[in-house]
Amino acid sequence: MAEAGTADERVPETVVRPGPEVRERLQRIWRTEPGLLGVVATVDHKIIGIRYIVTAFAFLIAGGLEALAIRLQLAGPDRSLMSPQAYNQLFTMHGVTMMFLYSFPVLSGFSNYLWPLLLGSRDMAFPRLNALSYWIFLASGLFLYTSFFIGQAPDDGWFNYVPYASKTYNAGPNIDWYLLGLIFLGISTTVGSINFIVTLLRTRAPGMSINRLPILVWGTMTASVANIFAVPAVSLACLLLWLDRQFGTSFFEAKDGGPPLLWQHLFWMFGHPWVYALVLPAMGIVSDALPTFCRRPLVGYTLVALGTVATMVFGFGVWVHHMFATGVPDLALSFLSATSIVIAVPSAVAVFAWIATIWTGRPVLTTAFLFFAGFVLLFVIGGVSGVMTGAVAVDWQLTDTYFVVAHIHYVLVGINVFPVIGGIYYWFPKFTGRMLSERLGAWNFWVMFVGFNLGFFPMHITGLMGMPRRVYTYGAEMGWTNLNLLTTLGSFLFAAGVLLFLINVVVSLRAGEPAGDNPWDAPTLEWATTSPPPPYNFAVIPTVASRHPLWEDRLDAEGTDRSQLDRGLLLDQGRETIATTMLDAEPDVILKMPGDSQAPFWLTLALSTLFVAMLLHAWWFAGAALLGTGLAVLVWLWPEAELGQREASLHSGAAQGAAAHV
């Protein structure tokens, strides 16, 4: 029986000012199935984005509670609130949670939600892969946390140095949990990155050329390309160590010729680009949202975009600065130190761009603006302490002390958490149709800002006074007591600020002021549709003529064209969006997008079974899970005629026609 295929080509339909019947038809085509099936099978990037953000915040809270427990233990000398084993598991899980389960997923969530809207598209390039990256993130996070619930959490820090992580010194399954968990999570990060890159290359609105992309897109794109090359390093390192621990290989066994430093090299070849991946998209959030509250476009767009890429490219060359004390030869030390210091230059570009935008603009002091302004200051403090650690001779004194802890928290909380919370104040109206309370928001910001600085600034001093990292207690004679108490108090204040944020979210979800399409009078495309957006994002695929489509009537035009938001491509023959050429974004292909699919969910279950089986050494079970994984992938990738992925069957006219062209 001949199957209906998709026409090989057609002229895409256009529409001017679509009416309600058009919107209704698009709604029917794009909406997620209601009920449990919809929950499991949805590929709506907005739903996936919210899931990412909410799950990441759940992990943020978990990691924060771990930190508060640590601070209680360290509030005074020689305290015995917990055993050293418990402490070591806590600080490890705190690091793992924040570095892997919160910082990048939350940015993925923002990007997942916003990219198609910012780019004027209806979906990401690979909608099912999008769903898969979330499900795997959730599964790997739960996988890692199960270790905690049975008291077998990893206890060798978030970078898990050997030989302490080897079987000789850490016999339990705890480290295996870490290793398998990271490999599992790495799959999510990798497929998510591939999705972002291909989306950027293919599915943008007509006219959305490279130089019109929002900086968030530049930031996430840079991070995604970096992840493609960086994540394999840690996945490989984890695999090799896992083999050492299960099967007695000797990748990291010094007595059998395996250099322990190999782990550090592989880990930091991943780890350093990773920390830039954690902050560049967040810097992009600020670069896109801050100008709205300055009532002017960002100063130095091109420089900021190039600076983003430059930071990441250089970031690949400096990983050895995490190993300055390991006995690296002097020549390498000089080169690496110089590079690590000079890598601050592109960051300086961004800092001055933001200050210039505020100075030459007209600030509107909303809560979001406060978070972005606070972020600039915290960024600079974190950056200069980073320059200090980059000066290798100084690093020999301050590495592995609380000075570094101060630095990493200023850069991570300052450059990731603050923009994220500011970003939520900014985009919450778009996500939910309601405004967050500005009064609660002001309290939220100041409590967080004061608490954070009170907690973490003293750590610079504690570090200079020699307090090492990862100590579960310290003696009273060390002189660190008062500063540690101050840090503990500050941390609790900071946590109270985070709590205020959560309260604001919960309260505003129910009782927040209705937002409207564009409550901030912002310039970018996501504000051209309803709040929250319909499942199809745009009834008309916009045609873009500048970086600020919604401000064009108020800025001197960059060209004679104007962006068109109410006339253009319709593409309503099923789930469709437009693929455009890479550089200039001319319409190229009509893409047929997959709808709701259960395959990502089942594939995640199969993978979870595989990793659990490997953890438990149930090899036959693992083999079966592997087969199940392969099957799920095959079903997923089976070409479908309605998606235009194949000809109809052998006996249809189309295939015969093609075969005739011999």
Next chain:
Amino acid sequence: MKQPLLALLHAVNRVVRAASKFRSASSFAIGLVLPAVPAPAFADWSPLNYLTAHGPRADAILSLTYGTMVISCLVSVIIAILLGSAILRRRPSLDAANPRALAVKRSGSGLPWIYVGVGLSTLALFGIAIWTMVVLSAVATPSAKPKLTIEITARQWWWGVRYAGEPHDRIFTTANEIHIPVGEPVSFTLKSEDVIHSFWVPALHGKTDVIPGQTNTTWLEARVPGTYRGQCTEYCGKQHAHMGFVVVAEDRPTFEAWLDRQRAPAPQASGALAEAQTTFAAKCGLCHAVRGTQIGGRLGPDLSHLKSRTTLAASTLPNTPGHLGAWIADPQHIKPGAKMPRLDISGPELAQVQAYLDTLD
């Protein structure tokens, strides 16, 4: 071709060394003055601080530390002021007729901020980079070839110390307390028996990791006699927090006297003391050694001259009879997870062991 190149390299080398001597001189001056202010405050109640330098390597690093710290604080303050001014400065009020007006008409204005700001930042950063290179070369080699080499073996969670290479060529081993002569460089070889540790004496120099499978080296020189606290600074397991050590710098005669005492074998035990020694051998001999006797356990620290040390259990406790007794009776209570088990030892046996240890000075 080679000759002029070599000459050029020599000239550059001389310039750098001269510059670093100037740096050392000025850092010496700064090192005297600046730390003098917080030094009394720090040194007394912060034994691990690295803002008081007592050796040439630490001196050079300290001036760079202060320099980058000052620059960092300056930059932070300047940015804070710029940021505050940018937010709070007065602007002409909004045109009431056009509330939707943007602040500017053209996207481009404001670029000079970036040019000036990044230009100044780049200058500062390059300056710091060059200064770092200078300090690196200043601390690279000691003023003279070290006459003494000490072999450090790090283990979970204590430090083995072995003196070799002295002209007298009589090797001995001790633990957790290192003595060095003042005013001359001492070389250290660093080995690990198990996991990665890090050897750090903040007052004298930055840290060097101790990595199994490779031997790292470092050198220390103390300018001033004193007792300097050291600490392991690479997470190494449960009791990483309690893996400290002590470096005592003393003038040559005192140092020689200490060496002689350390080399001397344990005194002969007789009578009640011999009985105490037997108890000690039975309870402790499996892991510990006392030179000059049959007691030769190698798993734990050498105890040949335990009484001469100022601290116990890798600088966890002061070396007093009370603390020693508590430690022997229940090490797991003080340092849970330490490799020294809680022994089945009775009160009288403990008294005997302590009595014997009291003779090991």
Next chain:
Amino acid sequence: MSSTATLDKTLRDRFGPDARRLPVGTVGGYRSSGWFGMLFLILTEASIFGYLVFGYFYTAAFATGAWPPQGPPRLAYALPNLLLALVSAATMGWAERSLHRGRLTPVALGLALTLVIGLAFAGLQLLDWRAQAGLVPGAYASLYFTITGIHFAHLLVGLCVLGALLAWTLRGYISPTRAAPVLIGAAYWYFVVAAEIAVFATLSLSPYLG
């Protein structure tokens, strides 16, 4: 002309009834989303091999004594395998070119041949492992078996891909317009071959180059 009129003209040029017809679905071969996705998948998987090679040479640099400890590995299986890999790239290329020319029978033949050669490669690899069983356990043996093992895993995936492509070609799913699955799968296969070249150069060639 008013801006609205200019716009209408632009819209007509771009999108009106005389405007270009755009292809629909997974077309454009090397411009399809799936092909780009595969490209980046290849880049990330190739990075794994890059890091493995780094690990190999890093470990070699820190080795005390000879490297490899028991002398250079025998090439009895490695060399034929390299040649098999190169031939399989040629057969795959033949299939691809035939597809572009619209001849579907050579496509199926080329895929089948590549699959058979791939199976032979797998068999030879197993024999090689058996021959290397005398390697003393240690860093070198770990690296040897793991590097070849990771390549073997990628090869197995490649065999599954070839199997699926063969099935889809025989079912008539593939045509010069709907060529993407074969082009994407071919790209993966070339990656497997390139990885084999890298593995061979590292494990089998570099010991002879000192």
